Amino acid sequence: MSFRSIVRDVRDSFGSLSRRSFDVKLTGHHHRGKSHGSVQDLHDQPLVIQNSCWANLPPELLFDVIRRLEESENTWPSRKHVVACASVCQSWRNMCKDIVRSPEFCGKLTFPVSLKQPGPRDGIIQCFIKRDKSNLTYHLFLCLSPALLVENGKFLLSAKRTRRTTYTEYVISMDAYNIAQVTYELNVLGTRGPRKMHCIMHSIPNSALDAGGSVPGQPELIHRSLEDSFRSISFSKSLDHSIEFSSARFSEIGGSCNEDDDGKMRPLVLKNKPPRWHEQLQCWCLNFRGRVTVASVKNFQLIASTQPPAGAPTPSQPAPPEHDKIILQFGKVGKDMFTMDYRYPLSAFQAFAICLSSFDTKLACE
Known part of the structure; x- marks a missing residue:
């Protein structure tokens, strides 16, 4: 599977996840007062949240995927795939912070904050x-x-x-x-x-x-x-x-x-x-x-x-x-x-x- 296919699958997976509602189980609702029972059950029962398989990738594999993608997608518009990786979840975002360097050292504009960082030392x-x-x-x-x-x-x-x-x-x-x-x-x-x-x-x-x-x-x-x-x-x-x-x-x-x-x-x-x-x-x-x-x-x-x-x-x-x-x-x-x-x-x-x-x-x- 190509890196672009991986990014596309991740984007589609999390897009469908964001449209789903959380599965919350409420028990004892018929035996208690309406208002009291609903509030009490929300505190007693944990939220069941569905996570995507992409959020649980091993760190070594995730590092290799994002590193190769960052090296291959050097120019826009293909560099948008690097931005998409940073938008997947917290673990992917943290990995992008470790791999993608600022314009001062890589000479590339990737994220919006790159517009507020110094330009390259060895080029323009x-x-x-x-x-x-x-x-x-x-x-x-x-x-x-x-x-x-x-x-x-x-x-x-x-x-x-x-x-x-x-x-x-x-x-x-x-x-x-x-x-x-x-x-x-x-x-x-x-x-x-x-x-x-x-x-x-x-x-x-x-x-x-x-x-x-x-x-x-x-x-x-x-x-x-x-x-x-x-x-x-x-x-x-x-x-x-x-x-x-x-x-x-x-x-x-x-x-x-x-x-x-x-x-x-x-x-x-x-x-x-x-x-x-x-x-x-x-x-x-x-x-x-x-x-x-x-x-x-x-x-x-x-x-x-x-x-x-x-x-x-x-x-x-x-x-x-x-x-x-x-x-x-x-x-x-x-x-x-x-x-x-x-x-x-x-x-x-x-x-x-x-x-x-x-x-x-x-x-x-x-």
Whole structure:
């Protein structure tokens, strides 16, 4: 029997089980008072619950089945079978927690909570965003093909834009909690060259890029519900052209990375990679390695900033290689179509939120 057949049988078995009622035996009902006898018998008689045979598989066999399935189903849509295994019962769910690794180590998006976990350290996750101007909505998809303009992809997140008097709100996550602040330098009509970005990640310490560093407060592999993970995110503009956005990324599992007495918990600061001037094209250029094909003021690449905090001495040594890697790149490939590639330490949700801020900062030019 193939692994797909096993998963299909498990799903059908538990689907029929959920539709059955529990078999409860009530005795002595005719000899006692109606209300008293019914309540008393419920306490005296145990519930007889029918369990599926799949819930009682030996742990060694279950481990081998899920491990082989996880290794064979590497891409979507076939990876949905791994998600189905985690939905069978508690024992299957616990086994999936032990086998399926987070995107940081496997480079795959499997469960909904993967959208809130850091991307891979040794690679990137390629996504694309579709914009619907008529409905003010933005949809994030996982690329299933190396091709740029793919119409089919694995849906990940959706954002709805709502303009307020003093800010713009994108409904994609939960409670108000600061995770980052993006600052755009004033550049009317492009008179000051390429637009400059400055992104402060309040929920990620600067030490996350050091050797052995990590992002604190990671959520569990399988969250209790997707609705508890995403509700709304809001942007607010200030006079210095900065945009603060808030969400529930770490509202329940951690706190912001404020500076302590020793300065060890400074937040990670991202800046846009400076472009080079192309003499033949007479424009500023960035190497997107074929992932961006249309020139736009929205195109950007973010790298870690090595600028020391105010008052600290300037380091004489060059920045480590981890700080030179492109953490997030975003660019236009067609009408209302944009690519978004991210890696550690950003999550898909954080990268999506930063890219949404680019849509909301159109300074007199496209």
